[in-house]
Amino acid sequence: MAQGRTVLTVDTIRAVQPWHPHAVYTFPHLRVPERPQVAERIHRHLCIDLLEADPDTAGDRLFGRVWGDTATARLPSLYDLTWEVHQPLQEVVDFEISAEGCGAYCEGFTRHYVYDLRDGHYLDFDSLLTPAGLSALNDTLDKRWRTTLGNYMDSLGVRLSSPDLTPEDTELVVLTYALYRDCMEEREGRAPYVDDIQPLTSAMRFFISRCAAHVNQNLDELDPLSFELPYGWLAAYLRPELRSLFR
Structure with missing residues (x-):
């Protein structure tokens, strides 16, 4: 590991859709031992932006907004969610997220969520x-x-x-x-x-x-x-x- 590279680990959050087809959903949870508050800031932004859920209040319903609801006939907004976490640079982490997104229609996508490991800020093009x-x-x-x-x-x-x-x-x-x-x-x-x-x-x-x-x-x-x-x-x-x- 290069000198000065921020040490990070990634835990896997796992949950099973409570109705048919009982799909398994997983999601990354970043850990930065020397900067735990930075890691939680990144995790919170990622959850809110992609899963529409605040991990501070969602409890065991982190995936509740994306896996649908049989009571209201609301279809899942995300299918086949997969992810990889990369650290291409010493202080940069990249979450590569792929899924089938559904709204008016369903379509596959891949998106990169990039963060500054010094302070947890989300880095987009703008x-x-x-x-x-x-x-x-x-x-x-x-x-x-x-x-x-x-x-x-x-x-x-x-x-x-x-x-x-x-x-x-x-x-x-x-x-x-x-x-x-x-x-x-x-x-x-x-x-x-x-x-x-x-x-x-x-x-x-x-x-x-x-x-x-x-x-x-x-x-x-x-x-x-x-x-x-x-x-x-x-x-x-x-x-x-x-x-x-x-x-």
Whole structure:
């Protein structure tokens, strides 16, 4: 273990849905022996944001809001919840959460909850950068996003010229091309839609919101689309109090 790395452990909270199908739900509970209050601050934020439950008052009903209710016919809002905990940097912890989220429709997702182990603050895209840094990063990400989509659209054009393409495949390629063309036009002059961040050991990964809606997500062959930028490049754009975290 690298010198200066904050020591942490992760307990597993486990509960069984009290009605059919009696699914088993688990959830991480961070422990930081030298900073217990920081660990509890992180745990509380994670529970409230994802499970809609305050661990200080939920008791044995930590999953009560997400596994539904037979009395009111409320369906579970989260299925197949899985998680991993990473410590990519000395003072940064990343909870990688995957699940099937259900509201008007159900859809799988993966999200990273990133925290500062010095004080327990949640770190999202908007909290990382100075105003000037945000503008510079948005410009860089937008250029990379447009280049990636443009190159992929060029490849779709080449695919359309193939004599072996079936009518069904031709329709799919045309629809996919239109999806990306319309997406680029709709986002013209706007900041890129950064959905998520993932800290790595030497770079930050930025995930860009997909172009497709739920109904046509099968067309978005680039989803998930992300770009990595090294911490050395990002350093000048980070908030001063966060620069020591990402190096």
